[in-house]
Amino acid sequence: xxGSSVRVGLLGCGNVGGALVQLVAQEAPAIAQxxxxxxxxxxxxxxxxxxxxxVPAALLTEDAGSVVHDPGVDVIVEVIGGLEPARTLILxxxxxxxxxxxxxxxxVASAGADLFAAATAAGVDLLFEAAVGGGIPLIRPLRxxxxxxxxxRVIGIVNGTTNYILTRMTExxxxxxxxxxxxxxxxYAEADPTADVEGYDAAAKAAILASIAFGAxxxxxxVYREGISSVTPGDIAFAERLGYVIKLLAIAERVEGSRAxxxxxxxxxxxxxxxxxxxxxxxxxxFIEGDAVGELMLYGRGAGGMPTASAVLGDLIDAxxxxxxxxxxxxxxxxxxxxxxxxxxxxxxxLSIEVADRPxxxxxxxxxxxDHRVSIRSMEQHGMRDEARLVFITHTARERxxxxxxxxxxxLDAVDRVGSLIRVVGSD
Amino acid sequence: xxGSSVRVGLLGCGNVGGALVQLVAQEAPAIAQxxxxxxxxxxxxxxxxxxxxxVPAALLTEDAGSVVHDPGVDVIVEVIGGLEPARTLILxxxxxxxxxxxxxxxxVASAGADLFAAATAAGVDLLFEAAVGGGIPLIRPLRxxxxxxxxxRVIGIVNGTTNYILTRMTExxxxxxxxxxxxxxxxYAEADPTADVEGYDAAAKAAILASIAFGAxxxxxxVYREGISSVTPGDIAFAERLGYVIKLLAIAERVEGSRAxxxxxxxxxxxxxxxxxxxxxxxxxxFIEGDAVGELMLYGRGAGGMPTASAVLGDLIDAxxxxxxxxxxxxxxxxxxxxxxxxxxxxxxxLSIEVADRPxxxxxxxxxxxDHRVSIRSMEQHGMRDEARLVFITHTARERxxxxxxxxxxxLDAVDRVGSLIRVVGSD
Numbered sequence: 123x124x125g126s127s128v129r130v131g132l133l134g135c136g137n138v139g140g141a142l143v144q145l146v147a148q149e150a151p152a153i154a155q156x157x158x159x160x161x162x163x164x165x166x167x168x169x170x171x172x173x174x175x176x177v178p179a180a181l182l183t184e185d186a187g188s189v190v191h192d193p194g195v196d197v198i199v200e201v202i203g204g205l206e207p208a209r210t211l212i213l214x215x216x217x218x219x220x221x222x223x224x225x226x227x228x229x230v231a232s233a234g235a236d237l238f239a240a241a242t243a244a245g246v247d248l249l250f251e252a253a254v255g256g257g258i259p260l261i262r263p264l265r266x267x268x269x270x271x272x273x274x275r276v277i278g279i280v281n282g283t284t285n286y287i288l289t290r291m292t293e294x295x296x297x298x299x300x301x302x303x304x305x306x307x308x309x310y311a312e313a314d315p316t317a318d319v320e321g322y323d324a325a326a327k328a329a330i331l332a333s334i335a336f337g338a339x340x341x342x343x344x345v346y347r348e349g350i351s352s353v354t355p356g357d358i359a360f361a362e363r364l365g366y367v368i369k370l371l372a373i374a375e376r377v378e379g380s381r382a383x384x385x386x387x388x389x390x391x392x393x394x395x396x397x398x399x400x401x402x403x404x405x406x407x408x409f410i411e412g413d414a415v416g417e418l419m420l421y422g423r424g425a426g427g428m429p430t431a432s433a434v435l436g437d438l439i440d441a442x443x444x445x446x447x448x449x450x451x452x453x454x455x456x457x458x459x460x461x462x463x464x465x466x467x468x469x470x471x472x473l474s475i476e477v478a479d480r481p482x483x484x485x486x487x488x489x490x491x492x493d494h495r496v497s498i499r500s501m502e503q504h505g506m507r508d509e510a511r512l513v514f515i516t517h518t519a520r521e522r523x524x525x526x527x528x529x530x531x532x533x534l535d536a537v538d539r540v541g542s543l544i545r546v547v548g549s550d
Numbered sequence: 551x552x553g554s555s556v557r558v559g560l561l562g563c564g565n566v567g568g569a570l571v572q573l574v575a576q577e578a579p580a581i582a583q584x585x586x587x588x589x590x591x592x593x594x595x596x597x598x599x600x601x602x603x604x605v606p607a608a609l610l611t612e613d614a615g616s617v618v619h620d621p622g623v624d625v626i627v628e629v630i631g632g633l634e635p636a637r638t639l640i641l642x643x644x645x646x647x648x649x650x651x652x653x654x655x656x657x658v659a660s661a662g663a664d665l666f667a668a669a670t671a672a673g674v675d676l677l678f679e680a681a682v683g684g685g686i687p688l689i690r691p692l693r694x695x696x697x698x699x700x701x702x703r704v705i706g707i708v709n710g711t712t713n714y715i716l717t718r719m720t721e722x723x724x725x726x727x728x729x730x731x732x733x734x735x736x737x738y739a740e741a742d743p744t745a746d747v748e749g750y751d752a753a754a755k756a757a758i759l760a761s762i763a764f765g766a767x768x769x770x771x772x773v774y775r776e777g778i779s780s781v782t783p784g785d786i787a788f789a790e791r792l793g794y795v796i797k798l799l800a801i802a803e804r805v806e807g808s809r810a811x812x813x814x815x816x817x818x819x820x821x822x823x824x825x826x827x828x829x830x831x832x833x834x835x836x837f838i839e840g841d842a843v844g845e846l847m848l849y850g851r852g853a854g855g856m857p858t859a860s861a862v863l864g865d866l867i868d869a870x871x872x873x874x875x876x877x878x879x880x881x882x883x884x885x886x887x888x889x890x891x892x893x894x895x896x897x898x899x900x901l902s903i904e905v906a907d908r909p910x911x912x913x914x915x916x917x918x919x920x921d922h923r924v925s926i927r928s929m930e931q932h933g934m935r936d937e938a939r940l941v942f943i944t945h946t947a948r949e950r951x952x953x954x955x956x957x958x959x960x961x962l963d964a965v966d967r968v969g970s971l972i973r974v975v976g977s978d
Contacts, residue, residue, distance in 0.1 A: 262691065270864055419848075
């Protein structure tokens with residue numbers, strides 16, 4: 123480090139990068155006074171310099187590699203997103219002995235193990251607080267505050283778009299389609315919302331949480347995943363009558379009597395008294411259960427330029443402190459926990475099916491549950507013209523048995539439609 | 551550090567110390583594998599060794615000073631509590647170049663500035679995650695994750711006893727006295743509950759939060775403080791009808807257009823949609839508002855042997871990591887922010903008064919509000935035999951003007967009793 127100033131090279135200057143440039147310009151004196159770390163953004167790599175009239179032209183370059191290799195740059199911040207060229211740039215920076223801060227969840231979720239190994243080999247920091255939960259302090263508490271804790275389960279609301287949609291459906295009774303359209307109008311959902319509403323974004327974050335909390339070697343594509351597009355206002359209303367809310371949850375949990383970790387993303391019914399039930403609109407939260415610490419929840423803005431830049435800035439000060447003090451941050455050591463197959467998990471289930479409204483149908487349906495040893499805790503029947511909707515809550519059952527029950531139900535003539543299957547989480 | 555093992559000297563072995571000894575014995579191998587830090591408790595100072603059959607006798611001593619000065623001890627954990635001898639022992643340890651972990655909120659709240667200065671002078675860690683919010687990661691996120699953040703307000707539910715009592719009163723309609731008795735029966739409240747119910751415990755924690763979040767030089771005794779003993783079921787029911795819950799809040803906030811920080815503890819009406827409103831029973835949570843990060847909340851168990859020991863353990867691993875890597879933790883630099891007088895703060899107020907039920911009384915009462923420029927937003931009147939209870943919510947008013955209004959009301963013949971004054975927080 124040259125003098126006492128930490129010289130930052132920024133790769134990418136979109137929503138998050140632009141906010142970071144602004145924050146550093148505004149807060150650097152206060153940060154230096156508070157922490158002794160002076161930050162200065164000295165180079166910024168962008169795709170097209172002409173489009174960035176908002177930042178000093180002298181800092182801009184279209185050659186990201188030149189920033190990584192510039193001897194006048196001490197620390198690299200990567201906010202380009204996506205797999206390449208981000209991955210290669212980060213690996214090059216680490217090899218050059220430069221700490222890296224990244225907000226790139228896709229990359230950390232898919233290539234985290236390689237990146238962590240490169241950082242450990244180089245003995246420099248690779249920090250990624252902003253990759254999960256935006257501005258929420260999450261990765262540092264998990265890696266540091268809870269370093270001595272035997273964590274049993276992590277349950278997250280880690281996608282703001284789907285939480286916004288489910289909140290509108292719950293509080294205003296709107297349909298999924300209407301709530302999605304509203305989210306798109308407000309800029310909470312993309313024109314193509316697939317990555318959010320089908321749970322891909324949450325699955326990437328679940329993989330990162332599982333690797334940090336449990337040392338599991340999990341990539342996003344390994345995570346069992348269901349989205350929210352088939353959740354209906356009827357499901358939500360029924361859940362509410364029973365004292366539940368429906369949330370899209372990312373769950374990573376240690377499996378009793380095994381070294382394995384189960385990781386999954388799906389809509390779930392959560393008791394309305396559960397702290398996660400009060401997480402509304404586009405907010406995120408992660409609920410952590412540990413043997414000694416009990417229950418914890420970390421809540422905040424999971425996205426947005428400023429909140430995400432705030433998390434990047436915290437990491438940057440950390441890396442700067444370590445550069446100045448000659449210390450190093452914590453390594454992320456390669457994990458050994460294996461992935462547990464979802465078919466062997468157990469939970470209670472909510473299921474809604476539509477059937478022909480004629481005698482004997484309920485007996486046939488109940489028979490299918492019984493054949494697969496799934497025990498029914500409660501049932502409600504609602505007439506709809508010549509059909510009926512049957513809504514079930516089961517006792518705790520194995521996923522494998524419940525899926526077999528669904529297959530069996532689909533084969534019954536009297537069953538017109540098998541609707542939502544929603545797992546019940548956080549009670550029992 | 552001798553070899554790679556970090557040798558821990560423990561001062562005090564009560565609830566938290568005992569849990570820590572057990573946690574280290576149980577988790578040390580997993581911690582070493584995960585973090586590279588091997589922990590070993592090598593000496594334990596207690597008042598009476600004969601009373602600690604649960605820990606290895608060879609580790610016990612009744613001479614705490616000998617543990618501090620033992621060259622075979624690398625790190626000191628202080629869980630004695632209270633001011634002396636804890637203060638002197640910690641200062642001695644820091645002077646001897648040993649990092650110190652403490653869970654002692656009274657001491658940090660009253661003598662924090664001296665302790666931090668001694669740690670900075672010695673260049674060693676003084677960590678105190680467990681002093682506020684028990685197992686909740688709070689101090690580290692504030693000091694590190696949010697090191698770059700301009701925090702505007704911190705609102706905490708930091709006392710589990712009072713939150714338990716208010717939760718029972720809210721959910722079951724019980725009186726304060728009955729809820730307190732239940733809390734005492736369950737061990738959530740002491741036989742003499744004053745420190746909890748009158749807000750002294752919360753005030754100490756508010757002082758620590760204010761010094762970490764704002765660099766304010768505040769000790770516990772400086773904090774404006776009201777307890778919950780005068781909150782009635784009627785107040786709670788009225789709040790509920792208006793969409794509020796009543797919580798005992800510790801609030802530290804930057805005052806607009808000033809370098810000062812206001813710090814106070816009092817019962818407050820909070821909108822029922824506020825994330826803190828869902829914090830039930832003996833749980834704690836701290837809600838943080840920052841310019842860039844927006845709203846954050848950190849939630850968990852604020853007390854108890856195991857949760858508190860978990861926080862101490864996280865600090866211990868941190869100190870051990872710094873000892874091994876040759877780095878140092880963050881210093882707490884002396885703060886410059888001044889304390890803002892509560893009389894100059896503004897908020898909306900809830901006030902309940904009992905008056906003689908006769909003509910002209912309301913006009914007289916309203917006149918007192920008007921004389922002090924306090925504007926009434928809504929009023930309800932409830933008859934009770936020959937008395938009436940008047941319940942007011944004001945528009946935003948200055949504390950000074952509201953206190954003058956109370957004085958004026960007490961002087962009116964027709965006013966029999968001035969009941970609860972409760973500030974409205976978290977809306978407008």
